[in-house]
Each structure stands twice: as structure tokens, then as C-alpha cells.
Amino acid sequence: MNNPEPCSGRMLAESASLRLAEQVMAASAGIAASRLRAARRGCLPVARARQRAMYLAHVAFGLSLTRVGLGFGRDRTTVRHACARVEDMRDDPREDFGLGVLETALVAARRGHRRAVSEIAIAAGEANR
Template sequence: MHDSPSTLGAYRPARRRPTATGPCDQVIALVARQKNVPLQMFTTHRRHRAPVARARQLAMYLSHVILGRTLTEIGEIFGRDRTTVSYACALIEDLRDNPQFDDEVSALERQIQAGAGTHG
């Protein structure tokens, strides 16, 4: 027997989940708690409303800036393309012009640095 084209077309590799990402797990969990967003919303391929998308973008940004993960690594963890991660990082950086948002991000950065023992 052979596989029909429709069977082969239905195959999709398993999505990577943040279950084995180490420090990125901590970033995702921290942002999820802070923004009151369920963990599974960070890695789903579905589009979401602005608060969920912003929380995911923030977690991507922190994973890149504080943990030093590459855009490609972050994309794999979050189930996104590296260009999407790049966009998220640029967006969060622009939003940091708002002093209140910058204070919030700075507080998250300090928590991550304290938890991961990183310097930055």
C-alpha cells in the first residue's frame, strides 16, 4: 500500500512547545502571570486579540534581549517565523518610549536577570 497525496499533505511536524526551553519557560511564565494570559496562548499558531499578542511579543523581546536567544530560536519556541520575532522586538522597543511601559518592562527584565543569574 502507498500513501495518497492527501495523506502526505496532511502531515505536519509537531510544533515545538516551550516545555524544554529552560530559561525561556521562565520568561513565558513570568509574562503570562503578569499579563494574565494562559500559557498555551504563547505558542498557538492562531491569531489572538491585542492583549494576547502583546504579551507574546513581550516574551519574545525579553527572550532575545535578556536571554540572548537568536530570533530563529525564539521563533521555533513560539511557533513563529524569525521575521515575526524581529517585528515583535522592534515593536516592544518602540513602545518603551512610553515611560510607564518602560518601567514595566524594566521590572520584568530585573526579575528575569535575578532568576536566571544573567547580567545585562
């Protein structure tokens, strides 16, 4: 029989993590999530949002560059480039703060912490000092 092998729990968790990073970044940027997965690069705001989403998926969830690339329909080298660009963008304190808050929220959500809101509030309070 030709039964396809069922997806492992790990694969499902990775896929859910990718979609979560994508949805959070899309909402944050005011862009439809489907535009982040589009085959074409798109306009600069879409490309930047996609880079940030790939970065968050890699950093917040520890997904490999290859896995992130598969989730966004890109090559691992494209993901590596995106992560390097976002790291450079984090030199700007506003950019660093925004990504830090999103990263904290994603990590908290993935771990299932009920303290997600308080962790974000703490991160926001520390940035305002």
C-alpha cells in the same frame, strides 16, 4: 541503532529560558501561557503579551531570533518585528518601567542570584525618583 541524540545542556537551558519568559509575561498579563504559544494570533492583548515575551527572551537571555521563534512557533522575522514593536512601546515610561522590572527579574533568576528581590527593589526605587 536509531538512538536520538540527547539534548545538550545549552538547548535545555535555552528552552527553560524561553518558558520562564513566557510564564512571567503570561502571569504579568493575566493570560494563560498556552495562549502565547497558540498557532493563531489571538486577540490584541494576547498578541501584545506574546510580543513582550519574545522580546524578553531575546533581550534578557540573549537568545537568537531564530531560537525564540522556534520556542514560540513563529518565524525569526516575526520575532524581529515583535522586538521592534516592543522597543517602540518602551518610549512610554510606564511600559519601559514594567518591562525593565521584568527584564531585571529574568536576568537575576537565570543567573541564580539570591539578590533578585533587592535588584528589583533598586530598579523600582530608581524609577520612582
